[in-house]
Amino acid sequence: MTGTVTPVLEIEGLAKHFGGLVALDGIDLSVRQNEILGLIGPNGSGKTTLFNVLTGIYLADAGRIVFNDDDITNNTAQAIYDRGITRTFQRSRLCLDLSIFDNIMVGNHKRLNPDLWFNLMRRQRFREEYEKNVVEAELLVRTFDAPLADRLFDAVGTFPMIDRRRIEICRALISQPTMLLLDEPSAGMTDDETTELMADILEVKQRFSDLTIIIIEHEMGVIERITDHCVVLNFGQKIAEGSYQDIAADPLVQEAYLGIDE
Amino acid sequence: MASLSPAPASLFPGLLGVFSITAYLTAFLHIESQIGTALLIVGAMALIALLVRFNALDHFQRSFAEREKAMNAAIVVAVIMLALVFHQDHFTLLLIATVMIYMTASLGLTVQFGYAGVLNFAGASFFGIGCYTSAVLTDGTTIPEVLIIVVGGFMAALVGVILLLPVLRTRGHYSAVITIAFALLFKTFLEVNDVLGGPQGLSVGSMSFLGWDFNQGIEIGEVFEASFYLNYVLASLVLLCLAFVFVRRLDRSWIGLNMDAIRLDETAAACFGYNITRWKVTAFMIGNAIAGMAGALYAMMLGFIAPTNFDFGASLILVSIVLFGGIGSPFGVAVATLIVVLLPEKLQILQEYRFLIYATLVILVLLFRPDGLLPRPVRAYFTGRVSP
Numbered sequence: 001m002t003g004t005v006t007p008v009l010e011i012e013g014l015a016k017h018f019g020g021l022v023a024l025d026g027i028d029l030s031v032r033q034n035e036i037l038g039l040i041g042p043n044g045s046g047k048t049t050l051f052n053v054l055t056g057i058y059l060a061d062a063g064r065i066v067f068n069d070d071d072i073t074n075n076t077a078q079a080i081y082d083r084g085i086t087r088t089f090q091r092s093r094l095c096l097d098l099s100i101f102d103n104i105m106v107g108n109h110k111r112l113n114p115d116l117w118f119n120l121m122r123r124q125r126f127r128e129e130y131e132k133n134v135v136e137a138e139l140l141v142r143t144f145d146a147p148l149a150d151r152l153f154d155a156v157g158t159f160p161m162i163d164r165r166r167i168e169i170c171r172a173l174i175s176q177p178t179m180l181l182l183d184e185p186s187a188g189m190t191d192d193e194t195t196e197l198m199a200d201i202l203e204v205k206q207r208f209s210d211l212t213i214i215i216i217e218h219e220m221g222v223i224e225r226i227t228d229h230c231v232v233l234n235f236g237q238k239i240a241e242g243s244y245q246d247i248a249a250d251p252l253v254q255e256a257y258l259g260i261d262e
Numbered sequence: 263m264a265s266l267s268p269a270p271a272s273l274f275p276g277l278l279g280v281f282s283i284t285a286y287l288t289a290f291l292h293i294e295s296q297i298g299t300a301l302l303i304v305g306a307m308a309l310i311a312l313l314v315r316f317n318a319l320d321h322f323q324r325s326f327a328e329r330e331k332a333m334n335a336a337i338v339v340a341v342i343m344l345a346l347v348f349h350q351d352h353f354t355l356l357l358i359a360t361v362m363i364y365m366t367a368s369l370g371l372t373v374q375f376g377y378a379g380v381l382n383f384a385g386a387s388f389f390g391i392g393c394y395t396s397a398v399l400t401d402g403t404t405i406p407e408v409l410i411i412v413v414g415g416f417m418a419a420l421v422g423v424i425l426l427l428p429v430l431r432t433r434g435h436y437s438a439v440i441t442i443a444f445a446l447l448f449k450t451f452l453e454v455n456d457v458l459g460g461p462q463g464l465s466v467g468s469m470s471f472l473g474w475d476f477n478q479g480i481e482i483g484e485v486f487e488a489s490f491y492l493n494y495v496l497a498s499l500v501l502l503c504l505a506f507v508f509v510r511r512l513d514r515s516w517i518g519l520n521m522d523a524i525r526l527d528e529t530a531a532a533c534f535g536y537n538i539t540r541w542k543v544t545a546f547m548i549g550n551a552i553a554g555m556a557g558a559l560y561a562m563m564l565g566f567i568a569p570t571n572f573d574f575g576a577s578l579i580l581v582s583i584v585l586f587g588g589i590g591s592p593f594g595v596a597v598a599t600l601i602v603v604l605l606p607e608k609l610q611i612l613q614e615y616r617f618l619i620y621a622t623l624v625i626l627v628l629l630f631r632p633d634g635l636l637p638r639p640v641r642a643y644f645t646g647r648v649s650p
Contacts, residue, residue, distance in 0.1 A: 057532070093527050098640065116517065120512065120517075123511070
């Protein structure tokens with residue numbers, strides 16, 4: 001899985017603080033096309049904050065984010081989605097009362113016609129667009145789990161955690177993004193489920209040829225198995241970078257993270 | 263693709279249900295003794311409890327879910343039959359028309375609160391804007407009445423825009439407080455405004471359509487002589503059907519989905535490119551427009567309006583209808599309106615305790631059936647598509 005060397009995302013000196021608390025303290029980061037980058041670090045080290053700044057939920061206090069040669073620092077969340085960066089959330093943020101299909105379509109927002117006249121009066125054409133999307137959503141869900149694809153119109157609240165994660169990833173993938181941010185996809189799942197989900201993610205990676213993934217993960221096994229490259233954060237700073245073997249051997253990382261954890 | 267069920271559900275249980283409800287309503291509207299009314303209510307509650315206990319309502323629901331067009335037509339026919347039975351009874355016809363106009367206004371609130379999550383405690387005020395538009399325009403101009411109804415909705419939506427600025431700057435329930443303030447302001451404004459009749463109110467011209475004055479009852483020779491309220495029952499039925507179809511289609515489209523997405527999780531929606539403001543504004547304006555149109559027709563029917571019709575209490579009734587029926591559920595709203603409007607009219611003991619009754623109903627529903635009487639089902643974009 002050797003990606004090309006072009007960096008698709010480049011972050012320079014990114015900083016974010018909440019009052020006196022420094023969440024990100026001058027992060028530099030370079031993500032290459034088609035790689036899976038693992039973002040690790042102890043709780044509160046700034047991983048999720050980095051995702052939130054990257055996706056426009058928080059405004060950065062300093063630094064620059066460049067995506068595909070465009071400066072996207074402090075763009076709105078909408079603009080960032082439109083550029084093809086999508087994400088999942090640490091605490092699953094699905095709409096539990098809505099069906100799987102509806103939840104996935106939330107992720108497809110930019111490709112659905114929002115015109116009032118089209119939606120209400122051109123029902124035949126709406127139906128065509130709708131049916132095309134059902135086929136597409138079903139196909140995507142099927143790559144993860146076939147039984148799930150047969151229950152596309154059941155409320156998400158009736159499914160277990162692993163299926164909800166799958167649905168969340170499908171929601172992030174349906175609009176064919178070029179960058180996917182996964183915020184701790186294995187949270188709240190058993191080891192077996194995690195293994196299964198990671199296999200799914202690798203399979204998706206194969207299917208979407210120019211997809212770059214950044215994954216936040218606590219499970220070292222997962223990081224070792226699926227990432228090409230790792231970055232370790234601690235107290236909002238980058239303390240190490242390299243392959244899993246490199247960072248695992250790094251004394252700073254062991255002190256900050258692995259030593260306490262294992 | 264979700265498979266269509268091999269044989270669509272039978273129409274029979276649905277038709278039987280609609281027929282029974284119509285027969286029941288006929289009896290309910292006809293009876294005058296208070297004890298008889300009370301007995302009918304208790305009887306209905308017992309019967310429904312029994313039917314629910316033995317899952318007998320499932321077939322009824324399936325008819326509705328799978329044979330929607332036929333069932334909707336059956337309901338329209340049922341309403342017309344009901345109105346014809348009482349064709350000479352002013353009071354009952356007025357009541358039927360009022361119920362349908364309230365249903366229409368509540369559908370507007372459903373779009374705001376049920377779909378987009380914008381809580382509006384000034385429903386009656388926007389309804390009132392429609393009424394006053396109607397009063398002013400029927401008095402001084404020759405604009406066709408059908409158009410006046412549309413203008414009533416337009417005015418309500420327009421005035422709503424003024425509210426939007428503060429509403430959009432607040433989050434969650436704080437916006438509800440702003441709408442409460444508006445409801446209170448609106449009534450005071452009407453009371454001190456002499457041009458709009460002050461506390462005495464205004465008289466409103468009647469509805470007419472292509473030269474047909476609605477304040478003249480239909481007469482067919484010597485055999486059929488109807489109250490002029492029958493005309494208004496038909497007009498409010500048309501308005502209700504239009505609003506219902508509109509709201510239904512809205513729900514079964516990407517727009518309905520967009521509104522759901524911003525109601526349920528603004529952060530997630532923003533991460534998928536949603537313009538939160540746009541959909542809140544859309545829902546707020548559509549809802550107010552529907553309430554305003556209902557108000558414009560209501561004013562023509564009553565012939566006279568005053569600020570007391572549009573106080574905060576009236577807005578609370580609309581909100582309680584939406585909560586009681588099932589948030590975001592058009593049929594739920596219809597059933598709730600029927601109960602909330604008819605009950606105190608027929609059972610006069612309740613009149614004085616109206617608000618106590620509404621409060622109790624809403625609390626009971628929230629306690630035991632938090633999703634309302636008829637909870638909103640998972641969205642199906644087209645009828646007849648049944649998930650296995």
